[in-house]
Amino acid sequence: xxxxxxxxxxxxxxxxxxxxxxxxxxxxxxxxxxxxxxxxxxxxxxxxxxxxxxxxxxxxxxxxxxxxxxxxxxxxxxxxxxxxxxxxxxxxxxxxxxxxxxxxxxx
Amino acid sequence: xxxxxxxxxxxxxxxxxxxxxxxxxxxxxxxxxxxxxxxxxxxxxxxxxxxxxxxxxxxxxxxxxxxxxxxxxxxxxxxxxxxxxxxxxxxxxxxxxxxxxxxxxxxxxxxxxxxxxxxx
Numbered sequence: 001x002x003x004x005x006x007x008x009x010x011x012x013x014x015x016x017x018x019x020x021x022x023x024x025x026x027x028x029x030x031x032x033x034x035x036x037x038x039x040x041x042x043x044x045x046x047x048x049x050x051x052x053x054x055x056x057x058x059x060x061x062x063x064x065x066x067x068x069x070x071x072x073x074x075x076x077x078x079x080x081x082x083x084x085x086x087x088x089x090x091x092x093x094x095x096x097x098x099x100x101x102x103x104x105x106x107x
Numbered sequence: 108x109x110x111x112x113x114x115x116x117x118x119x120x121x122x123x124x125x126x127x128x129x130x131x132x133x134x135x136x137x138x139x140x141x142x143x144x145x146x147x148x149x150x151x152x153x154x155x156x157x158x159x160x161x162x163x164x165x166x167x168x169x170x171x172x173x174x175x176x177x178x179x180x181x182x183x184x185x186x187x188x189x190x191x192x193x194x195x196x197x198x199x200x201x202x203x204x205x206x207x208x209x210x211x212x213x214x215x216x217x218x219x220x221x222x223x224x225x226x227x
Binding site for chain 1: 142144151152153154157166168169202207208210211212213214215217218219220
C-alpha cells in the first residue's frame, strides 16, 4: 500500500497570503496524484488531478506540481472560502490511498 | 447536472447488516466506474470499494474485504454497498463518488454522504 504523508498538519495563514501544502508518497506514483478540498459538513471536491491539472471550475489560484514522490499544492492569494482541509490521493496502485490532510486555518 | 444521492444509513448493531444505495443522475451512469469512500468522525478519508462500469471488476479495501459487497444496476442508475458483519470501526459517513479517470480513479463528483453508526 502506498502511504501518503501530508505536511504540515495545520497551516495558519491570513487572507491574501500564499499557501503551500506538501504531499509525499512512500513510493513513486509518477504523476497520478489528486488534491481535494473539504469544508466542514461537505463532501470533498476535486481540485487537481494528475498532479497539475485543474478540475472543471477550479480557480486559477489553485495549482499543483510535482512527480514521483513529492507533490505540492499551492493556493495563491487565499480567499476566505479557501480555509478548509486539503487531501491528496494517489491512483498509481490499488488500493487508492489518501493523505491524512492539511487544515488551512485563518490566522 | 451530475447528482449522487446516498441513502440507507442509520444505526446498526455490531455484527449486523446494512445496505447503502447511491442514486445517480445527470450523466451516463453505465459508462463510469463508481466508488465508495468513508470518513470516520473527525478523521480523514478512507477508500472502501470501487466497481467498474459493467461490474466486471470490483476492488475492496483490506479493512472491508469479505464483509462488504459492492454492486450496481445500470438500468436503475444506482450503486449499492452491502455491509455485513459490521464493526464499531465501520462507523463513518459513507460517500459515493464517480470516477474521473479510468483504470485506477480519482474522484470528480461526490454525494453528500450518509452516516452509518455501529453501536449496541
